[in-house]
Amino acid sequence: MSELTLVQAVNRGLQQAMHDDGDVILLGEDIGLNGGVFRATDGLQKEFGAERVIDTPLSETGIVGTAIGMALYGLKPVPEIQFQDFIYPAFDQIVSELAKFRYRSGGQYPCHVVIRAPYGGGVKGGLYHSQSAEAYFAHTAGLKVVIPSTPADAKGLLLSSIYDEDPVLFFEPKRIYRAVSGEVPEGDYRVPLGEARVAREGSDLSVFAYGAMVHPALQAAESLAADGPSVEVVDLRTLAPLDEKTVLASVEKTGRAVIVHEAPRFCGYGAELGSLFAEKALFSLKAPIVRVTGYDTPFPYALEHLYLPNAPRIVHAIRETMAAG
Amino acid sequence: MTGEIVALPYERPALAQALGADYEERLLAAHHWMTLARELDSRMLGLQRQGRIGFYGPATGQEAVSVAAGLASRPEDWIVPGLREQLVALVRGHSLARYVHHLFANDRDPARGRQMPCHPTAREVKYVSMSSVVGTQITHAVGIAYGLKLRKDTGVALAFFGDGATSANDFHAGLNFAAVLSLPVLFCLTNNQWAISVPVERQTHVKELAMKGSAYGIPSRRVDGTDFVACYATFAEGLEAARASPGPLLAEFLLYRMTPHSSSDDPSRYQAPDWMAHALAHDPVRRMEELLTRLGILSDAAHTSVREEATRLVKEAIAEAESVGAPTPESMFTDILASGPLPVPPRSEPA
Numbered sequence: 001m002s003e004l005t006l007v008q009a010v011n012r013g014l015q016q017a018m019h020d021d022g023d024v025i026l027l028g029e030d031i032g033l034n035g036g037v038f039r040a041t042d043g044l045q046k047e048f049g050a051e052r053v054i055d056t057p058l059s060e061t062g063i064v065g066t067a068i069g070m071a072l073y074g075l076k077p078v079p080e081i082q083f084q085d086f087i088y089p090a091f092d093q094i095v096s097e098l099a100k101f102r103y104r105s106g107g108q109y110p111c112h113v114v115i116r117a118p119y120g121g122g123v124k125g126g127l128y129h130s131q132s133a134e135a136y137f138a139h140t141a142g143l144k145v146v147i148p149s150t151p152a153d154a155k156g157l158l159l160s161s162i163y164d165e166d167p168v169l170f171f172e173p174k175r176i177y178r179a180v181s182g183e184v185p186e187g188d189y190r191v192p193l194g195e196a197r198v199a200r201e202g203s204d205l206s207v208f209a210y211g212a213m214v215h216p217a218l219q220a221a222e223s224l225a226a227d228g229p230s231v232e233v234v235d236l237r238t239l240a241p242l243d244e245k246t247v248l249a250s251v252e253k254t255g256r257a258v259i260v261h262e263a264p265r266f267c268g269y270g271a272e273l274g275s276l277f278a279e280k281a282l283f284s285l286k287a288p289i290v291r292v293t294g295y296d297t298p299f300p301y302a303l304e305h306l307y308l309p310n311a312p313r314i315v316h317a318i319r320e321t322m323a324a325g
Numbered sequence: 326m327t328g329e330i331v332a333l334p335y336e337r338p339a340l341a342q343a344l345g346a347d348y349e350e351r352l353l354a355a356h357h358w359m360t361l362a363r364e365l366d367s368r369m370l371g372l373q374r375q376g377r378i379g380f381y382g383p384a385t386g387q388e389a390v391s392v393a394a395g396l397a398s399r400p401e402d403w404i405v406p407g408l409r410e411q412l413v414a415l416v417r418g419h420s421l422a423r424y425v426h427h428l429f430a431n432d433r434d435p436a437r438g439r440q441m442p443c444h445p446t447a448r449e450v451k452y453v454s455m456s457s458v459v460g461t462q463i464t465h466a467v468g469i470a471y472g473l474k475l476r477k478d479t480g481v482a483l484a485f486f487g488d489g490a491t492s493a494n495d496f497h498a499g500l501n502f503a504a505v506l507s508l509p510v511l512f513c514l515t516n517n518q519w520a521i522s523v524p525v526e527r528q529t530h531v532k533e534l535a536m537k538g539s540a541y542g543i544p545s546r547r548v549d550g551t552d553f554v555a556c557y558a559t560f561a562e563g564l565e566a567a568r569a570s571p572g573p574l575l576a577e578f579l580l581y582r583m584t585p586h587s588s589s590d591d592p593s594r595y596q597a598p599d600w601m602a603h604a605l606a607h608d609p610v611r612r613m614e615e616l617l618t619r620l621g622i623l624s625d626a627a628h629t630s631v632r633e634e635a636t637r638l639v640k641e642a643i644a645e646a647e648s649v650g651a652p653t654p655e656s657m658f659t660d661i662l663a664s665g666p667l668p669v670p671p672r673s674e675p676a
Contacts, residue, residue, distance in 0.1 A: 025471075025475075051475060054506070056502065057498075057501050057502060057505055059494075059497075059498040059501070059502070061464065061494050061495055061498050062464055062467075062495070062498030062499065062501065062502045064464075065461060065463070065464025065465055065467070065468065065495055065498065065499065066464050066465075066467045066468040066471065066499075066502055067468060068464070068465050068468055069405075069464060069465035069466060069467055069468020069469040069470070069471065069472070069482075070468040070469070070471055070472050071468070072453060072465060072468065072469055073403075073468065073469045073471075073472030073473065073476075074472060075471075075472050075475070077468070089494065092458060092461060092494075093461060093464070093495075096456050096458045096461060097456055097458070097461050097465070100456065101454060102660050102661065102662070102663070103439055103660045103661055104436055104439050104440050104444070104446070104454050104456070105435075105436055105446040105448070105454035105660075106434070106435045106436035106437050106439070106446065106660060107659075107660045108435065108436075108446050108447075108448035108454065109446065109448060109453065109454050110663060141661050141668065142661050142662065144662070144665070164663075164664065165663035165664060166662045166663050166664065166665070193664075193665075194665055194666075241662070241665040241666050244666075
């Protein structure tokens with residue numbers, strides 16, 4: 001075990017995979033000599049060489065398209081998109097190609113690429129260094145979408161993603177790259193994909209969150225511990241495929257659901273969770289489902305503190321839900 | 326077909342130089358494949374009109390390039406195709422029966438009828454699955470070439486695309502990456518002068534598309550894409566060069582789209598009537614036949630026999646494909662992910 005920040009845990013996960021498996025190749029902008037703008041790949045080019053840690057020209061479609069070709073050949077490419085906000089030039093490659101290779105080839109060409117991208121707000125990044133685009137990808141059949149919230153999960157989920165056989169979008173909450181640290185197991189530590197984590201047990205209400213939002217959700221729950229409701233916090237960890245069993249078990253137990261994410265509300269990931277609860281757990285619900293999310297606006301620069309959900313907003317939603325029934 | 330054709334300018338010594346000492350055998354093999362392709366296009370467009378297959382994208386006019394690529398490439402080379410390269414897969418050994426199952430989108434289609442016709446996958450001959458998005462395959466060839474170079478594999482990635490693709494993002498990203506990373510990619514630009522209804526003059530302001538390769542620092546040339554001998558020499562030379570010293574090359578094959586873009590297209594809306602007369606004079610199959618006849622290696626009887634053989638092969642494949650039913654409904658839900666829950670229809674709907 002070592003005490004690591006989340007970005008250090010990502011780095012150790014990549015290092016472990018590159019050490020254990022010569023097929024693992026990293027490619028992206030500024031990831032080699034510079035070690036990535038967030039230093040997620042720091043030291044890896046020096047350790048594994050420029051053939052396996054590639055500084056590419058500036059083109060996201062080029063990065064992802066090339067990674068797809070590497071995977072078709074049989075390598076295990078892990079491209080980095082410098083900020084998730086810049087993934088859109090590669091959207092065509094991800095949605096039209098990566099997600100569909102296995103299906104359209106009848107299984108002849110599986111295409112295993114793990115795309116890493118820092119995402120989310122809270123770092124004063126404005127419209128183009130703050131977005132949460134997970135719903136676009138969770139909507140697309142053929143992709144897995146994974147978002148860690150702790151250093152241990154960052155390493156464990158990343159290694160599981162690299163040794164999975166399916167395309168994975170691995171989104172890293174940049175706001176807590178350094179703000180959160182924790183014990184991380186050594187070696188080839190893996191956390192299975194497709195399993196949500198009950199981060200805090202409770203009996204009166206369930207808060208569903210992922211990525212950076214798990215932390216204000218936990219703060220909100222703790223702040224109510226003394227004299228408020230008993231709040232459960234479920235960290236989704238894998239958005240696609242969703243661990244329906246764990247989330248339904250939680251909402252059936254508590255009968256109340258608050259869903260938290262940074263992304264805008266309209267057609268956000270919370271809409272899917274809400275529909276799931278309406279379809280499969282309606283008669284367990286004691287109160288309307290409440291969503292605490294970013295607003296249906298572009299991501300603002302000066303006012304990001306008002307845009308992002310935080311513990312007080314979550315506490316308010318919890319109280320509102322408890323009051324409703 | 327009638328009308329003058331532009332004869333291929335070869336005598337025997339030039340053919341021996343371009344194709345090797347066994348050039349007669351190679352020319353006859355090429356002619357067999359070109360004849361088969363022409364028969365396939367003609368029958369399939371007809372079947373589409375009768376509603377027996379759903380779509381067809383003919384390659385009439387492009388046979389010389391595909392056959393040359395198929396014959397000049399080696400098993401370790403990878404084919405990353407566009408819409409009109411199915412013939413490359415067949416020449417490399419993909420079975421005609423399997424391809425026709427795919428055209429019928431039946432239960433024996435290797436991809437279970439999931440794609441429109443003319444989008445086959447043939448892993449056994451390293452023929453990569455294509456989407457209908459123009460140009461996205463170009464960067465895939467670059468990534469494959471990265472693997473080939475890293476693993477010191479002697480293969481080369483052949484990326485096929487048309488003139489329209491040279492305006493698309495991945496053309497520029499792909500050429501740039503391949504050049505910067507010195508990768509063994511042969512960019513095969515089949516300039517058939519039309520992107521559906523848009524002529525190449527409206528696609529680019531450069532005089533020759535090959536200049537775009539030069540702009541990325543890639544040795545590039547224009548080749549007569551209706552001349553099998555020139556196409557074969559280009560592939561043989563290009564593949565050898567890319568193997569010897571990994572790095573990209575670009576060949577612009579100038580040719581003519583001698584049919585509509587697809588079974589859904591009507592060129593009378595946008596093509597001048599005399600355009601086709603010019604195209605017919607450059608019909609790669611008739612140019613080949615004129616050469617073979619002039620050399621005295623294809624008698625009338627042999628020619629008839631080649632055509633009859635092609636007719637029989639295609640007819641048999643169609644009969645076999647029509648005897649197979651549609652893919653099972655369950656096949657809609659498989660091959661999406663390797664692991665994880667299978668998608669299921671909502672329980673309110675009948676399964």
